[in-house]
Amino acid sequence: MLCGITGSSGVLGNRLTKFKNINFVNFKGNITNKKQVYNWIKKNKFDIFIHLAAIVPVTEVNKNYNYAKKVNFLGTKYILDALIKYQNMNLKWFFFPSPSHVYEFNKKKKIKENGKLNPISKYGKTKLIAEKYINKKSKVIKFNYCIGRIFSFTDKKQKVPFLVPSLKKKISLSKKKLILDNLNHYRDFISIKDLCRAIIFLSKKKYQGTINLASGKKILIENIASKINKNKKLIFNKNKKITYLIADTAKLKKLGFKNKYNSLEDIYYK
Numbered sequence: 001m002l003c004g005i006t007g008s009s010g011v012l013g014n015r016l017t018k019f020k021n022i023n024f025v026n027f028k029g030n031i032t033n034k035k036q037v038y039n040w041i042k043k044n045k046f047d048i049f050i051h052l053a054a055i056v057p058v059t060e061v062n063k064n065y066n067y068a069k070k071v072n073f074l075g076t077k078y079i080l081d082a083l084i085k086y087q088n089m090n091l092k093w094f095f096f097p098s099p100s101h102v103y104e105f106n107k108k109k110k111i112k113e114n115g116k117l118n119p120i121s122k123y124g125k126t127k128l129i130a131e132k133y134i135n136k137k138s139k140v141i142k143f144n145y146c147i148g149r150i151f152s153f154t155d156k157k158q159k160v161p162f163l164v165p166s167l168k169k170k171i172s173l174s175k176k177k178l179i180l181d182n183l184n185h186y187r188d189f190i191s192i193k194d195l196c197r198a199i200i201f202l203s204k205k206k207y208q209g210t211i212n213l214a215s216g217k218k219i220l221i222e223n224i225a226s227k228i229n230k231n232k233k234l235i236f237n238k239n240k241k242i243t244y245l246i247a248d249t250a251k252l253k254k255l256g257f258k259n260k261y262n263s264l265e266d267i268y269y270k
Contacts, residue, residue, distance in 0.1 A: 003203075004044060006031060006079065007052030011155045012097075016050070016196045022203075027053070031075035041082040048093040048203055051079050054127070058101075059161045061123040072126035077133055089143035093206045094134075095199065100151040100188070100214070100245050102128045110248035113149065113210045120245075131210075146207050151188040151214035151247050153195050167225050177233040180225055184238045186218040188246045191261035201257050214247035215259055 001022050007013040008026040017024045025044055029036035031053045053075055055061055055068040076096065083089060101124030103111050119125045131147055138145060154164040171178060190198075190213060198213050222236050 001047045002045070004041070004046040004049040005052065006050075006075075007054060010052060010054075010056075011157050012153075012192065012195065013052045014157065015155065015192055016052075016199060019196065019200055022200070031078070032070050034078050037075075037078040038082045038085070041079070042086045045087065046083075046091060048095070049079075049083060049091055050095045050199070050203075051076060052097060054097075056099075056123065057161045058121045058123045061121070061126065065122050065126075068123070069126045069129070072123075073129045073133065076130040080134060080137055084137070084141055084143075089141055092144060093203055094143060094145040095203065096130065096134055096145065096147050097213075098127045098131050098147050098149050099124055100149060100212075100247065102131065102149065103245065105243045105245060107242070107244045110216065110246045111212070112248040113212055113251060115248075120243075144206055144208050146202055147210040148199065148202065148213045149210060149247075150195065151190060151212065151245065153190050153192045155192045163221070164224065164228070168228055171225070171229055171232060171234075174232055177235065179235045179237060180222075181237045182239045183221040183225060183236055185221050185243045186246060187221060188214045188217060189219050190215045190259065194259045194261050197260070198252065198257055201255075205255065207255065211251050212247040212249055213252065214249055215262060216247055216249035217262070218244065218246045 003022050003024050005013060005017065005024050006027045008017050008024065027040055029040060031037065053071065055071045061068040083091060101121045102117050102119050104116050104118035105120060106115065117128060119128055134145055134147065154162065158165050160166050160169055195213055225234060
């Protein structure tokens with residue numbers, strides 16, 4: 001099976017392309033360069049396509065929103081338009097990852113795929129714009145696509161400004177005591193190994209539609225800092241407004257997928 005992929009040099013892409021039985025063809029050009037994208041897709045005939053290329057860290061998107069929008073939306077548009085033009089959307093499957101940031105916070109219940117869309121960050125906004133474009137195109141030209149809404153994940157190859165490496169850096173640079181602000185929030189973390197397994201699982205099923213990719217379990221961010229900490233005193237300054245971003249994973253489970261790596265140790269350090 002021949003799979004076109006963008007963003008293979010990123011943390012998720014690097015892990016995903018190590019899976020066997022799939023022949024990955026990596027895009028090595030500039031995703032915002034229409035000519036490069038079109039020429040690459042024109043000379044390849046893919047069975048499936050996984051579009052991971054994006055500006056991800058919220059802080060990086062905030063620094064240059066216009067560029068992030070260009071990468072996250074316009075890059076997606078170029079990819080999809082080129083696939084439609086040169087392959088007539090004969091692809092068996094197209095995968096687009098979107099973040100939990102497209103949803104609004106929900107304290108009372110886990111978030112389903114049909115939950116209210118109200119992006120909590122500019123990063124979420126850029127990805128939701130791309131989502132809407134994919135949905136719009138699918139109504140004009142029928143093709144099999146999957147939008148995987150990914151909740152939090154981490155990997156040892158992640159660097160600052162991602163959450164875990166940022167906490168590790170702060171703790172390592174501190175002396176005996178460290179004051180940490182705004183960590184009394186709940187998030188849903190999935191092991192990157194389970195995340196990769198889920199994407200491959202969905203590709204084999206050629207799943208059509210939007211689906212949450214997460215563990216479905218809430219984790220207090222303060223506990224992550226405590227887990228990382230070795231022998232220093234951590235003082236947490238609480239935020240009065242506690243936020244929750246936890247997925248309902250019933251749809252994924254109903255398909256037959258089961259997470260294998262659920263412990264904190266597996267999620268954060270493997």
